[in-house]
Amino acid sequence: xxxxxxxxxxxxxxxxxxxxxxxxxxxxxxxxxxxxxxxxxxxxxxxxxxxxxxxxxxxxxxxxxxxxxxxxxxxxxxxxxxxxxxxxxxxxxxxxxxxxxxxxxxxxxxxxxxxxxxxxxxxxxxxxxxxxxxxxxxxxxxxxxxxxxxxxxxxxxxxxxxxxxxxxxxxxxxxxxxxxxxxxxxxxxxxxxxxxxxxxxxxxxxxxxxxxxxxxxxxxxxxxxxxxxxxxxxxxxxxxxxxxxxxxxxxxxxxxxxxxxxxxxxxxxxxxxxxxxxxxxxxxxxxxxxxxxxxxxxxxxxxxxxxxxxxxxxxxxxxxxxxxxxxxxxxxxxxxxxxxxxxx
Numbered sequence: 001x002x003x004x005x006x007x008x009x010x011x012x013x014x015x016x017x018x019x020x021x022x023x024x025x026x027x028x029x030x031x032x033x034x035x036x037x038x039x040x041x042x043x044x045x046x047x048x049x050x051x052x053x054x055x056x057x058x059x060x061x062x063x064x065x066x067x068x069x070x071x072x073x074x075x076x077x078x079x080x081x082x083x084x085x086x087x088x089x090x091x092x093x094x095x096x097x098x099x100x101x102x103x104x105x106x107x108x109x110x111x112x113x114x115x116x117x118x119x120x121x122x123x124x125x126x127x128x129x130x131x132x133x134x135x136x137x138x139x140x141x142x143x144x145x146x147x148x149x150x151x152x153x154x155x156x157x158x159x160x161x162x163x164x165x166x167x168x169x170x171x172x173x174x175x176x177x178x179x180x181x182x183x184x185x186x187x188x189x190x191x192x193x194x195x196x197x198x199x200x201x202x203x204x205x206x207x208x209x210x211x212x213x214x215x216x217x218x219x220x221x222x223x224x225x226x227x228x229x230x231x232x233x234x235x236x237x238x239x240x241x242x243x244x245x246x247x248x249x250x251x252x253x254x255x256x257x258x259x260x261x262x263x264x265x266x267x268x269x270x271x272x273x274x275x276x277x278x279x280x281x282x283x284x285x286x287x288x289x290x291x292x293x294x295x296x297x298x299x300x301x302x303x304x305x306x307x308x309x310x311x312x313x314x315x316x317x318x319x320x321x322x323x324x325x326x327x328x329x330x331x332x333x334x335x336x337x338x339x340x341x342x343x344x
Contacts, residue, residue: 009029014327022062071167201214209228232247315331321336
C-alpha cells in the first residue's frame with residue numbers, strides 16, 4: 001500500500017543501483033532516492049510481506065527477497081517490481097528433492113552387500129524423516145523467510161534463508177531451483193547472509209557459527225572452520241583481496257585475511273548484536289546493529305571505534321554516501337549520520 005511514511009518505517013536493507021539508492025522493509029515497502037537519501041519515493045510492489053534484503057548487480061537489474069519465500073525482480077532501477085518466486089514453489093522444490101533422495105537410497109539398498117545395508121538403512125531413515133518434514137512444512141504454507149540475496153550478474157544469483165533455504169538461478173530468475181544439497185547443512189540451520197569479497201570468493205554465514213565458502217561463484221561450497229559457535233548475521237569484505245569479516249550475536253566480530261583459514265577476534269567494546277556492514281574507499285568499513293551501535297574502521301577492519309547513537313534504535317544496514325556520511329536504515333526508517341556514526 002502507498003504511504004507517505006515508508007521512509008520512517010522499519011527498513012532492513014539499502015543498496016546502490018547506479019546513482020540511485022534503494023531500501024526495502026516491512027509491509028512490502030521499497031523506496032528509492034536519487035539525491036543521496038535526502039528525499040524518497042515509494043516503488044510499485046506486488047506484495048505486502050516484510051522484505052529483508054535487496055541487491056543490484058547492475059544499475060537497472062535488481063532483486064529483493066523476504067518473508068513467505070518471496071523473490072521480486074526490478075528492471076528499472078527499483079521503480080517497479082514483479083514477483084518471480086514464493087514459498088509455495090520453494091516448499092514444493094524441497095519436497096521434490098527429498099523424494100529423489102529417498103528413491104535413490106532405496107535403489108542403493110536393493111543392490112547393497114549385506115555388510116553395508118545397516119548404514120544405508122540409517123541413511124534411508126534420515127531421508128524419510130527429511131521428506132516428512134518437508135511435507136509438513138508445505139502443509140503449513142509459505143512460512144519461511146528468505147534473508148539475503150546476491151547476484152554475480154544479471155543472470156546468476158542466489159537467495160538464502162531460514163531452515164537452510166538456498167536457491168539459485170542461472171537465467172535472471174525465470175527459474176529458481178533448490179541448491180541446499182551443495183552445502184553441508186543437514187540440520188537445516190538458518191542461512192542469514194551471503195556476500196562476495198574482493199578476490200571473487202563467496203561466503204554464506206548463519207546460525208550456530210556456520211560459515212561456507214565458494215571459490216567458483218557458487219557452483220561448489222566448502223565448510224570453513226568457525227571461530228564462534230553462536231549465530232552470525234552478517235558477512236562482508238574489507239576492501240582488500242581475500243579479506244572477510246563475519247559478525248553476529250553479542251558483538252562478536254572476526255576478521256580473516258586468508259579467506260577464513262584463520263581468524264582474529266576484533267574487540268568491539270560492546271555486546272550489541274551486529275547485523276550488517278558497509279564498505280567504502282581507503283579502508284573505511286562500518287558495521288551496525290542493535291541498540292544503535294555503529295562501528296567505524298579506517299584500517300580495513302583491523303580495529304573499530306564504537307558509537308552508540310542517542311536513540312538506541314536498531315540498525316539493519318548502512319551505506320557509505322559519496323560525501324563520506326553514512327546512510328543508516330533500521331527500526332526508525334532512514335537516517336543520515338556523519339562519518340563517525342553520530343547525528344549530523
